[in-house]
Amino acid sequence: MFSPSSCSTGLPAASPRWSPANSGTEAVEAAIKVARAATGRPRVLYGEHAFHGLTLGALSLNGNAEFRDGFGPLLPGCQPVPFGDTEALAAQLERGDVAALVLEPFRARA
Secondary structure, eight states: OOOGGGOOOOOOTTSOSOOOOSSHHHHHHHHHHHHHHHHOOOEEEEETTBOOOSSHHHHTTOSOHHHHTTSOSOOTTEEEEOTTOHHHHHHHHTTSOEEEEEOOSSBSOO
8 A cells, every 4th residue: 555654755845755647748747847846956858869748848858859849949958868878968967957867768760
């Protein structure tokens, strides 16, 4: 049985401990909100050619222009990193302003 008191997530006191979602895109939207709220950091990194859904937040993390075109402006602070490029990822993380790295095992188009 789930018990909120059994979770120690480090989230702000006003945040829920879990968030039900009907779809992957809703889960991504919640992840963006929780990551920014929990860390106080503005940026979200994502893998190039990623597909996370078509709502505004998830769309901001889509790696292909054909999905994003016509729907801007999108969320600020969302930046792609090349898949498999650990040096590029490390350079972004060293800035100290990254709330989350969102990766999807299925890529939109490589």
